[in-house]
Amino acid sequence: MSPKPNLWQMLCSVLAAFFGVQSSHNLQRDFSSGHALTYFLLGAAVLVGFVAFVIFLITLALSLAGA
Amino acid sequence: MNCIAKGMLGAGSLLPLAVAADWQVNLEPGVTEISQAVFDLHMTIFWICVAIGVVVFGVMLWSIIHHRKSRGAKAHNFHESTVVEITWTIIPFFILIAMAVPATATLIKMYDKNGADLDIQVTGYQWKWRYQYLGEDIDFFSSLSTPKEQIQNQAEKGEHYLLEVDNPLVIPAGKKVRFLMTANDVIHSWWVPALAVKKDAIPGFINEAWTVVPEPGIYRGQCAELCGKDHGFMPIVVDVRSEADYQLWLAEMKQAKVQAADAATKDWTLAELMEKGEEVYNRACAACHQANGEGIPGAFPALKNSPMVVAADPAAHIDIVLNGKAGTAMQAFRDQLNAVELAAVITYERNAWGNTSGDLVSPAQISELKQ
Numbered sequence: 141m142s143p144k145p146n147l148w149q150m151l152c153s154v155l156a157a158f159f160g161v162q163s164s165h166n167l168q169r170d171f172s173s174g175h176a177l178t179y180f181l182l183g184a185a186v187l188v189g190f191v192a193f194v195i196f197l198i199t200l201a202l203s204l205a206g207a
Numbered sequence: 208m209n210c211i212a213k214g215m216l217g218a219g220s221l222l223p224l225a226v227a228a229d230w231q232v233n234l235e236p237g238v239t240e241i242s243q244a245v246f247d248l249h250m251t252i253f254w255i256c257v258a259i260g261v262v263v264f265g266v267m268l269w270s271i272i273h274h275r276k277s278r279g280a281k282a283h284n285f286h287e288s289t290v291v292e293i294t295w296t297i298i299p300f301f302i303l304i305a306m307a308v309p310a311t312a313t314l315i316k317m318y319d320k321n322g323a324d325l326d327i328q329v330t331g332y333q334w335k336w337r338y339q340y341l342g343e344d345i346d347f348f349s350s351l352s353t354p355k356e357q358i359q360n361q362a363e364k365g366e367h368y369l370l371e372v373d374n375p376l377v378i379p380a381g382k383k384v385r386f387l388m389t390a391n392d393v394i395h396s397w398w399v400p401a402l403a404v405k406k407d408a409i410p411g412f413i414n415e416a417w418t419v420v421p422e423p424g425i426y427r428g429q430c431a432e433l434c435g436k437d438h439g440f441m442p443i444v445v446d447v448r449s450e451a452d453y454q455l456w457l458a459e460m461k462q463a464k465v466q467a468a469d470a471a472t473k474d475w476t477l478a479e480l481m482e483k484g485e486e487v488y489n490r491a492c493a494a495c496h497q498a499n500g501e502g503i504p505g506a507f508p509a510l511k512n513s514p515m516v517v518a519a520d521p522a523a524h525i526d527i528v529l530n531g532k533a534g535t536a537m538q539a540f541r542d543q544l545n546a547v548e549l550a551a552v553i554t555y556e557r558n559a560w561g562n563t564s565g566d567l568v569s570p571a572q573i574s575e576l577k578q
Contacts, residue, residue: 159293159296160296161289161292161293161296162289163287163289164286164287201311205315
């Protein structure tokens, strides 16, 4: 049984899921020792952050374009 | 080598250069600043794709040849390589970002519709275009003018076969012209490649596009959205004129409108209306009801021997031509034709192809109904 992943490791796993590439070792660790609900909540938080970032980028681009 | 292969090679080597020169595959650079920007963007992305193709297929080909079984190559057996996977994800990501930067810059230019010198409403109909010059009181329809004989292979096809119209859209050179696109029946798409303008015309919606054409000239396009039976027969011709010539054209159009109104008050003979009516019928009605008035069974009704057309009272006939018929392909021609044209075409239908109503519908009668 792998040691329970810490918050940083879980965040890295969520980001890896967003990116689409994860190492087999971390995948095994997350599935054997992690808690699904924690990953769902972290994933939702990262998603909200990503959408906010995209909105910020669009606003910035439009303001630079003089719209 | 067999005879067929020899023949094909021979034909290929004899392909006239002139034919090859006319055969264009690539996007055309066009004549406006925007069309040039679109062309440059297209070529930039094309060459990026070529480079990717060369690298990817080059590595693949080299690997296939260099590591072939006959040379004793043994396959590596591994499950994953995080580094390789991240690399082949990151590289396309940056390539896409690099493509998005010039694409966004071009799109921003294309969507800048501010500061137009002239607004024209473009409405798609089955199967013609209507141009309304907002604020100028100019409104006309533009229909295919290629003779039927050419379409039916009874005459040699002209230089601008299926790309010629009776009334081209006339715009001034060097001025920003904004097009407000919509449609009357189904979705059409107004497309003129040389101007890099291609915009859907959708019933109930107004889409916008614009152009500034620096030099006078004739530019041709087509409907780019499958819109029914005669989708391929509703071309677009844009006649770009110098400012002075454009002003002259505006004055002529306004004068013609006054003359058309005067003509509606004149007394027309049956022969005059029949002559005019035949011309209008072939331009506006024959696509559906056919030149011989027999229609297309199951799709478009015959006018020859039609009870409505030969009835003693022309009211129902006039009503359907003016107002169309809901739920069918029969359009309302109230705005598409002037009073003389409407009177002429109705009179023609009532007296052509053996129809013998013998009556005459006068332009004055139509003018009254149009009000």
